[in-house]
Amino acid sequence: MVQEQRLSELLVEFAHTLATDYSTQGILDHLTTRILEVVPVTGAGVMLMGRDTDMHFASASDDVLLQIESLQIELGEGPCLEAYRTGQRVLVPDLNVDERFRRFSPRAVEKGLAAVFSFPMRADGGRIGAADLYLDEPGTLSEADATAGQILADVAAAYILNARGRDASQETERELRYRALHDPLTDLPNRTLLHDRITHAVDRSRRSHGVPAVLFIDLDRFKEVNDSLGHRAGDQLLVAVARRLHDTLRPGDTLARVGGDEFVVLCDELNDAGQAVTMAQRVTGELAQPFLIGGEEVAITASVGIAIARVGHETPDTLIQDADIAMYRAKQRGGGSHETIDETIRVQAAHRLRGEDALRRAVESGEMRLVYQPIFSVPDGGIRGVEALVRWEHPDRGLLAPGEFVPLAEETGLIVPIGLWVLNAACVALKRWGSKIPRPIIAVNVSAVQLTRSDFPAAVRSVLRQHDTDPAEICLEVTETVLMDDDGRVVRALEELKEIGVTLAIDDFGTGYCCLTYLRRFPVDQVKIDRSFVEGLGSDSQDTAIVSAVTNLAHDLGLTVVAEGVETEQQLRMVGEVGCDLVQGYHLSFPLEAAGIDALMASMPGEG
Structure with a gap:
């Protein structure tokens, strides 16, 4: 019992x-x-x-x-x-x-x-x-x-x-x-954990009077490394960067990964803002040393933005945003450097953000417009095509030229949807004028941002198929500077576009001081001589010699030569004498809306 x-x-x-x-x-x-x-x-x-x-x-x-x-x-x-x-x-x-x-x-x-x-x-x-x-x-x-x-x-x-x-x-x-608070690739704290640590650091600073600072680090041209060496190598580089940054920081600092190639450092209990600058200099110096990735040496730089906690601006979001803004300014200066946030930078960033929001709404609400500048044959003066030029019909500021919004569109990536809209509109315009122009061609400007996207050739092919457009009737224009800065991706994109059958042109030729024999590297069909050289035809012997040499070499390579920016009768006569094939400029016609092109064609003998 x-x-x-x-x-x-x-x-x-x-x-x-x-x-x-x-x-x-x-x-x-x-x-x-x-x-x-x-x-x-x-x-x-x-x-x-x-x-x-x-x-x-x-x-x-x-x-x-x-x-x-x-x-x-x-x-x-x-x-x-x-x-x-x-x-x-x-x-x-x-x-x-x-x-x-x-x-x-x-x-x-x-x-x-x-x-x-x-x-x-x-x-x-x-x-x-x-x-x-x-x-x-x-x-x-x-x-x-x-x-x-x-x-x-x-x-x-x-x-x-x-x-x-x-x-x-x-x-x-x-x-x-743990997974909810850490980055799966680098095992570093993520944004959520970073926010929590910034909050605690700010709270401690009120008691200890130490200075918390946030450093926003963005790798310069990381996308180029990723595209050229592959995503696996890109991931290995990010892990190596994380390890090197970790070894660079003080024991009490927090290193977080908050985006693709973006890292944030929380420096806690600094004596003054100067220590944050010293830390940023150390970071840029360490990351400038080459990395060995897959047996290959890879060199990168980093842009660093610094934000110091201040009364009224001590929330994690505010500190990270301020550091991000400062980083963007450092990147604008060429990268590989640091910048500390100040009120001037904040105002400029706010203005840029408002501009970006307005441009995004413009793309979504259909505020973009196309005008067309005719391209004429030099021998007979007939219209051979048009160049499509985008404009922004701003609700308050009126019709804006590309220079007023395209740079912002390229910085923000909005140039991609804008570029696709332009290409779609160009294909529609071709249907309108295809029967009125023998072998018509419509030229569309393409930015480096578009060309370096791996999906760009496929997007072009899709648009052409959607509108049943003959690829040969589309001319994609790329500036000479884009070609000179190429790391191989632009050439690959041009080769894919060439396989599709579109016409390719080098725009603004001469502005990048490109060697004439450099033309052989690229699968282009046309060379558009920049207006700065055309302007001196007949009055400047050097400009005349340059245009003549470019024209002769281009013809030897089987390329068509287009003279841009012809504004006088003398210039028109001289481009003919040096042998240019096509011409455009204000002397012949300003950019016109579609109805204006209709009227111009109707007024010309043999057109319409």
């Missing part, structure tokens, strides 16, 4: 572990201690097993028995292992005469043991280990004691499984929490 009561009390104690944080080891230790109060034995031990009888946990009521538990694993035999393997209890009332465990039994006797009784720990149709009960004199267990031993072994197994499930759940929760 007493035994049943003690067993019941022990089972209740085990039940309480369900509502506690008892570890697996804690449950085992509790079992080996309390089981001695229920079953008349002198010692107890327990082992949890894994695959191939690997011992994961062991516990015993004293150190000698703990050695005995481990001894069975060492020897590969013993009653505990046998109970685990067979799922049946194993009773050895006298180790001195036992012949089943010839290696184990003598060693156990040497340690002062005389009898051992092992019970499998069963749960969910399997076994997770076994419990051993020991006597220091030969003897047997009553059936009631053996039953109690098996009950305790099975109950302990159930609670251990519960503890394992709880531990696994907690580990999963910790892992999910």
Whole structure:
């Protein structure tokens, strides 16, 4: 009766572990201690097993028995292992005469043991280990004691499984929490964790009077590295950058990754703003050293913006935004440098942001317009095509020329949707004039931002198919400076466009001081001589010589030559004398709306 009561009390104690944080080891230790109060034995031990009888946990009521538990694993035999393997209890009332465990039994006797009784720990149709009960004199267990031993072994197994499930759940929760606060590529804190640390840093600064600062780091021309070496190399570079930045910072600083190639450093408890500048200089200097990526040396630079916490502007969003604004100014200055936010930069950034928002709305609401400047044949004066020129019909400022919004569009990436809109509108215009011009062609300007996008050729192909436009009737114009700054991506894009069948032209030729033989590198069809050279025709011998040389070489290469910016009769006569094929300029026609082109065609002999 007493035994049943003690067993019941022990089972209740085990039940309480369900509502506690008892570890697996804690449950085992509790079992080996309390089981001695229920079953008349002198010692107890327990082992949890894994695959191939690997011992994961062991516990015993004293150190000698703990050695005995481990001894069975060492020897590969013993009653505990046998109970685990067979799922049946194993009773050895006298180790001195036992012949089943010839290696184990003598060693156990040497340690002062005389009898051992092992019970499998069963749960969910399997076994997770076994419990051993020991006597220091030969003897047997009553059936009631053996039953109690098996009950305790099975109950302990159930609670251990519960503890394992709880531990696994907690580990999963910790892992999910960690992932929610860290960047998966670099393992750095992400924006969420950065916000939290900035908030705490600002709170501390109010008490300690230390100065928190935020450094916003953006890698210069990272996209070019990513595109030329591949995304895998790009990821390796980001990891290497993160490691180098981490080694550069002070122990208490926080380094976070907040975007593709954007990192933010929180410098806590600075003495003054000058320390933040010193840190930014250290960052730019370290990142300017080459990286070894996939056996190839890669050189990059970084632009760093600095924001110092100040009264009224201490929120994480404000500090990060200010540092981002300052970084953008550093990047505008050519990159590889740092800039500290000030009120002038804030005002300029706010103005730029308003301009970007207005331009985005303009694209979405259809405020873009096209005008067309005719392109004439020099030999016969007939219209051979038009150049499509985009304008922004601003609701307050009227019609804006490209120079007033295209630079912003290129900086923000809005040039991509604007460029696609222009190409679509050009294809529609071709339908309008295709029957009125023999072999018509419409020229569209293309920016470096568009050309360096890997999906640009496919986008052009899609538009042409959508409008059933002959590719040869579309001329894509690329400025000479874009070609000279090419890292290989522009040439690849031009080659893909050439395969589509569009006409390609170098615009503003001569402004980039391009070597004439450089033309052979690019799969172009036309050269458009810049107006700055055309302006001097007939009056400046050097300009005349340059235009003549460019024309002759282009013809030798099988290229068509277009003279831009013809504004006088003398210039028109001279472009004919040097052999230019096509011409455009205010002397012949200003850019016109579609209706104006209709009227011009109708007024010209042989046109319309």
